[in-house]
Amino acid sequence: MSDSSQYTLKTAEVHLSTGVNIVAEVASFEAIKRLVQDAEASQLGGLIQDSAKSRETPPVAAAHAPEDPLARMETRAGLKAGSLAKAKLVAVKDEAPHLLRPHSFKKIIDAVVVLIFAVETGMRRNPIDYDSFSALYEAQNLKSGTPLAMMLTNLRNGGYLDKRTYADRRNLRLTGKGEEKAVQVLKELCDAA
Structure with a gap:
């Protein structure tokens, strides 16, 4: 030296x-x-x-990852800052995302995909185990005649959820297609608000 x-x-x-x-x-x-x-x-x-x-x-x-869960979701979805709060779609309370207007989703599947996206992107919990998601889903007061397990099976079969992650440990994780669907739904709802 x-x-x-x-x-x-x-x-x-x-x-x-x-x-x-x-x-x-x-x-x-x-x-x-x-x-x-x-x-x-x-x-x-x-x-x-x-x-x-x-x-x-x-x-x-x-350059930096926002610390606010909604800001992370907006950044990932390519939405303007504050658009989720303005549209009153999603809020975070007690480290859990909540759908504020569940009736605004055209299909219950759209709400489920957005909720998983909120957990993965906003809360940085990837993947989420089935039991935790089931409790979160029940807290959303979403009305559906289809049981959650059947909806998740349909999402897996449609390529929106990672089949391997679910088969290994019964965990939920969106695929690229699932994330695109969540982003599309969020953009449509924010534009309509």
Whole structure:
């Protein structure tokens, strides 16, 4: 290692793979190393390996994940900020999403898909076990002549729910098709409000 008495370190700029840029006051290379290790440990991401990528500006949505569950849902669905609250579709209370206007969904299946999307995206619980979702579903006061188990079977058969995840541990997780359906329903309902 070279003799550091010939120069003085004042600041370090660290570019992480998640798009986060950290500028910190440091006094040594060890401090920089600890900074990077702490960033990785806190799941902020690791160093960008390609120096060309470090100069790229990350997209605004990817630069930070919103902490508000509704904001996460809006970001993921490509909705304007505050549109879910304005449309009075979904709210979060006691760490659980609630459909505020269940009658506004054209089909009960749409409400179920949106509810799973709210749990996965808004609450960051992916996958959700069947029993927890069943209790959440019952709390929504959704009216249907079809039992929940049958609706979930229909969603699995339609490709909206991951069959393997359900078969392994009886957990629910939307597929790409299921997420697209939830986003489509949310956009339609927000536009109509």
